[in-house]
Structures are given as structure tokens and as C-alpha cells.
């Protein structure tokens with residue numbers, strides 16, 4: 134009986150090895166492990182054996198059955214692997230659909246504005262988000278006691294007790310810092326554009342955020358006049374908002390430009406007739422600008438008599454909201470795909 138078991142096992146291993154496919158293997162399996170198979174036959178014959186025989190044959194027959202099951206499973210796995218290798222990709226399976234990303238509406242606006250100013254001869258630069266009081270205030274002619282330098286209006290990274298006032302680090306509160314960064318390193322003529330994040334400790338609501346985006350541009354050369362500022366920004370607003378767009382200049386004050394203006398465009402929604410978006414005024418404020426203050430030139434070591442230029446700044450969120458009719462600034466930063474998919 135022991136020899137018989139040994140022989141069955143050897144025969145079975147040979148037949149399993151030579152099985153070419155699943156059907157062939159299944160037939161071998163039935164021959165040995167089927168209800169009337171050779172191994173099942175031995176197991177059922179145990180009932181008629183003497184106790185002594187049972188003790189000898191029982192464990193052998195049982196381990197044969199366990200081994201056999203493992204051998205068949207292993208062979209089935211190997212056959213399956215060979216099959217996929219031969220057939221390659223299964224074209225009947227549905228493909229993995231790649232997620233298609235989109236450009237964020239704010240980046241889209243920045244790209245559009247960049248495009249227009251590049252066409253006007255401007256160059257795009259980056260500027261750091263962590264700044265010092267020098268770049269954010271002093272070099273831009275914003276005095277030590279100016280209210281915007283208050284801790285309620287600027288995110289400081291150093292405490293005033295530990296750091297001398299005037300040399301603290303901070304998160305820039307406007308992108309005008311880029312003017313100083315570039316002027317310090319380069320000599321005119323300059324035509325530069327820089328955009329990015331700015332930070333102010335504002336309470337978040339539909340029109341305020343502690344982080345938003347600005348774009349700063351400036352142009353310095355010999356004999357740059359206010360009419361150049363007007364020409365460049367008129368060209369920009371017509372390309373950005375349509376050829377019919379009108380501009381209006383209102384006197385304003387910025388420490389780093391003199392004279393300074395705020396610039397309105399005719400309402401892009403109602404065309405100037407008056408609507409809810411423009412508060413029935415027909416005009417929308419979109420830019421701050423002016424001729425660069427000679428004090429700024431002195432700080433960076435330019436001769437204010439030799440050079441002149443203008444600077445302008447705008448809020449990217451505001452322009453994007455006007456352009457697409459978005460009424461809540463928080464939508465830009467919530468990462469809600471239902472909102473972002475619309476652009």
C-alpha cells in the first residue's frame with residue numbers, strides 16, 4: 134500500500150508537469166482528486182483496513198491529498214501567468230481614464246496679463262514672498278510710523294522685542310517689493326512685470342482673504358512721461374477687457390509714486406450704463422499707478438535726474454472676479470473641483 138501511494142504521487146507529478154493548459158490540468162486533477170479519483174479511492178478504502186494498517190496508511194494518504202492540492206494550485210497559477218504573457222494586454226478591459234487637470238483661474242489671469250505685457254516689451258521676474266521691512270516699506274518710501282506697518286496690517290516673522298524695528302522679516306504685503314529687488318541688481322532701462330502671493334491679516338469674507346495675488350509692473354528709461362503710463366495701460370486694458378474699454382484716472386496717494394493715480398475702466402458688464410457689479414457708477418477700479426517717486430531712485434542708487442519711470446499694480450483676484458462674474462473670493466482657495474472645472 135505504501136508503494137502504491139508513492140507510485141500514485143510520482144505519476145501525478147509527471148502528469149501535472151506535462152499539462153499544457155487549464156483543461157488538461159483539470160482532467161489530471163479529476164483523475165487524482167475527483168470524487169472517484171485515485172487519491173479519494175485510497176482515502177475511502179481506509180474504512181476497510183485494520184487499525185494497524187490505518188495508522189500507517191492514513192497519514193500518508195492524507196499528506197498526499199494535501200500535497201496534491203498544493204501542486205495543482207501552483208500549476209494553475211503558472212499556466213495563468215504564461216497565458217497573460219502570451220496574450221499581452223487584455224483589450225476588452227475598460228482603460229484607466231487619466232484625470233485631466235486645469236489651469237487655476239487666477240493663474241489663467243496672470244498668464245493672460247503676462248502675455249499682453251510681454252507683447253509690450255516687458256520681462257517677467259519672480260520675487261521672494263518672505264521679505265524684510267526694508268524692501269516692503271522703507272525702500273518704497275513708507276515711513277516707520279505708517280499705519281500699514283502696524284502688526285494688525287502686516288504678518289511679521291520676528292518679534293519687535295528681539296529684533297530692531299526696521300529690520301524685521303515679514304510676509305510681503307504687496308508685490309511692489311519686486312521693484313526694489315530688481316532696481317538694486319540692475320541698471321535702467323527696465324521694463325519688468327512680477328506677480329505672486331501677498332499676505333495681510335484681514336478677516337476672511339466674500340471680498341477679503343489673508344492671502345491674495347497681485348501683479349506689479351514698472352518701466353524706467355530716459356524721458357518716460359505720464360503719457361507713456363497712460364499709453365501702456367490703455368493698450369493693456371483694451372487687450373484684456375475689449376477694444377471698447379475706456380479708462381479714467383483719479384488722483385490718489387501712494388508713498389512710492391508721485392504723482393499717483395487710481396485707474397478705473399468702463400464697466401465690462403454694462404459698458405458704462407450702470408449695473409449691480411459697478412454699483413451703478415459705470416466704472417470699475419482695477420489699477421493703482423503713478424510716476425516712480427525720486428526717493429525710490431535715491432535708495433537704489435539711480436540718479437533721479439537721469440531716469441524716470443512709472444509703476445502700476447493690480448489685484449489678480451479682483452480682475453478674475455470681474456472677468457468671470459465670480460462674487461466670492463473664497464471660491465478661489467477652497468479647492469472645490471466643481472468650481473475649478475468651469476475654467
Ligand SMILES: [Zn+2]
Nearest residue numbers: 400403408411
Ligand atoms: Zn456696470
